[in-house]
Amino acid sequence: xxxxxxxxTAFLGATLALVLLLPGAGPKLPEExxxxxADSLLSQPNAAPARLPLAVAPARPNLPQPSPAPRVAAPAPxxxxxxxxxxxxxxxxxxxxxxxxPATSEVPQMRDMTANALANIGRVxxxxxxxxxxxxxxxxxxxxxxxxxxxxxxxxxxxNEAASRGEVTVLKALVTPEGRxxxxxxxxxxVASATAATQGKAPGDLAKGQPVGGKGVExxxxxQADGSSVQYQFYTVGVGDSLGAIAVKFYGDVAKFNxxxxxxxxxxxxxxxxxVGQRLVIPRA
Amino acid sequence: xxxMLCRAAAAVLVLLxxxxxxxxxxxxxxxxxxxxxxxxxTLEIARIQDNAHMLxxxxxxxxxxxxxxxxxxxxxxxxxxxxxxxxLIAFLEKSVAQGTGLLIDxxxxxxxxxxxxxxxxxxxxxxxxxxxxxxxxxxxxxxGVKTAxxxxxxxxxxxxxxxxxPWCDQSPRAIRNLTEAGYPPEKLRYYRGGMQLWLLLGLSxxxx
Numbered sequence: 001x002x003x004x005x006x007x008x009t010a011f012l013g014a015t016l017a018l019v020l021l022l023p024g025a026g027p028k029l030p031e032e033x034x035x036x037x038a039d040s041l042l043s044q045p046n047a048a049p050a051r052l053p054l055a056v057a058p059a060r061p062n063l064p065q066p067s068p069a070p071r072v073a074a075p076a077p078x079x080x081x082x083x084x085x086x087x088x089x090x091x092x093x094x095x096x097x098x099x100x101x102p103a104t105s106e107v108p109q110m111r112d113m114t115a116n117a118l119a120n121i122g123r124v125x126x127x128x129x130x131x132x133x134x135x136x137x138x139x140x141x142x143x144x145x146x147x148x149x150x151x152x153x154x155x156x157x158x159x160n161e162a163a164s165r166g167e168v169t170v171l172k173a174l175v176t177p178e179g180r181x182x183x184x185x186x187x188x189x190x191v192a193s194a195t196a197a198t199q200g201k202a203p204g205d206l207a208k209g210q211p212v213g214g215k216g217v218e219x220x221x222x223x224q225a226d227g228s229s230v231q232y233q234f235y236t237v238g239v240g241d242s243l244g245a246i247a248v249k250f251y252g253d254v255a256k257f258n259x260x261x262x263x264x265x266x267x268x269x270x271x272x273x274x275x276v277g278q279r280l281v282i283p284r285a
Numbered sequence: 286x287x288x289m290l291c292r293a294a295a296a297v298l299v300l301l302x303x304x305x306x307x308x309x310x311x312x313x314x315x316x317x318x319x320x321x322x323x324x325x326x327t328l329e330i331a332r333i334q335d336n337a338h339m340l341x342x343x344x345x346x347x348x349x350x351x352x353x354x355x356x357x358x359x360x361x362x363x364x365x366x367x368x369x370x371x372x373l374i375a376f377l378e379k380s381v382a383q384g385t386g387l388l389i390d391x392x393x394x395x396x397x398x399x400x401x402x403x404x405x406x407x408x409x410x411x412x413x414x415x416x417x418x419x420x421x422x423x424x425x426x427x428x429g430v431k432t433a434x435x436x437x438x439x440x441x442x443x444x445x446x447x448x449x450x451p452w453c454d455q456s457p458r459a460i461r462n463l464t465e466a467g468y469p470p471e472k473l474r475y476y477r478g479g480m481q482l483w484l485l486l487g488l489s490x491x492x493x
Contacts, residue, residue: 113412114419116394120406121426124324124387 138168142190156183173243173257175272182242185254214249216241218279233282243271250282259283310334310487313371321377321404324384328403330374333487344450344484354452359477361446361457364470368445370486373476376445377404386443387427391456392480396449400490402483407493410448410459415466424466436467445474450481 141162145155159181162168174182218234235246247257261271263283268274310332311317318331359367368376373388380386381404390397390405397407412423421431428441444463448455460473484490 110412110417111419113394113409114417114422117406117408117412117423118426120408121387121423124381124404124406 138162141168142186146190152183152187155187156181159183159186171244171254171257172270172272173247173254173261174245175274176240176242177237177274177276178239180240182240182245185242185245185248188248188254231284233284235280235282237274237276237278237280239276241274241276243274246280246282309336312374312488319374319378321374321382323377323382323404328377328489328491330377330403330489332489338487340484344481349452351452353454355454357451357454357457357477361460361475361477362464362470362473365460365464365473365475366471368474368476370476370478370483370488372474373402373445373447376443376474380443380445386445389444389446389456389459391446391448391459392453393455396480398493400492401480402447403489403491405447405491408459410455410462413459413462413466415462420466424468427468429468438468438472441468441472443472443474444468445476447476447479447483450479451477452481453479 138159141158142155145158150158159168160183163181174186176182216236216238218236220232220234221229222232223229233250235250237246243257243260244254247260248254250256251259257271260280260282261268263281267278267280274280312319312330312332318329321328321330361367366372376386377388381388388402388405389408390401391408391410391413393409393411394407397405397409401407408423411417413420417423424436425431427444428438430437430440446456446459456475456479460475463473464470
């Protein structure tokens, strides 16, 4: 059996050699010699095909037919290569989708994927669809209104109408206890970001580190067991407030709403579910 | 001579008769093609009419590594009906076109973009994982109603899910995640053949 297998290898190699080398280059060898050579091939199989003499070909008639078949069926290396690379891409892609990636990139990715999936469902079933998160549409709406030089109150009405019809969705942090879109904060953030973009200055720079006063703000010094004191800030939600607006108030940046949300998870189920009169802990920036 | 004439005549017939020959590859003996109107858009499902057509590329592979690309059983879960192509087309006509059902391509968007079954919407399996913090939005869009105790899927859509084929885990996984979330299995269907069989049968593919 080993002999047959070896002979099969030799035959394969010979066929390759026939293709690669000039015809008639090698001397004719008796069959035994071919097998002996094939034996030596075992130690260095890679070098085999090129070094095999042409004349091994006559060994062919002696070979049982089924033996070479499985070897011939083996895929050519070139095919394997593409196979592997696309499999790797696929695996990496799947791993990425499964969240086996830094958490920072996972959540926005899932948000985008979810938003796209929702949009896909909505395209087929507009009646059954929920409000679609379409930030780009919201942006377009605001940008258009700003370009037209519309007043803040006009934009406020426009956004609220669009949001109530489910045409746009807004960040949960920008929903007031009355269920309206906090357009003022939204616009203030756009203006602040625009200012930062043009002057290279972070929008929160002014507010940072400065004590925030005003209605609803409460600062308490708590003395701890070791004698040191820690300052706690609280804010009581008022009419028209949104988590985003509160974030702007304390940190100068609407995007920091999440800090407040996280610090108040015990009383807030979602950033858009704040109620007038709720007393929120404001973590230090 | 007569033979040659006959051959020439046959050749001319072949050339002239293209339209009538184009009906050669039917979906079933009684059905050449199917037009389905979904949300005002007409979808046509037919088969490639070239008798010599063969697949090339990705869907001709025989030996993807398992795991992860293992062969799936016929059933994707207790109570979940498994569909073939004819049943899938019927689902498009009876449920999707009527607005009571949705054909869901569970693959990731990159694959969906390469081509999908006409009428399918892309809801990647990853978005139905319990780890997706935004999953509730999708369950709501599918008609689920969040109650004090959990979800009410009584008015939810009938779903037919598919992915790349019998070796693809994505739609069975999506089905598992849906049933675990409380989606009634009788509202779920599994097209096990997936893109692999759909393409192999030369059925229409829609590129979003």
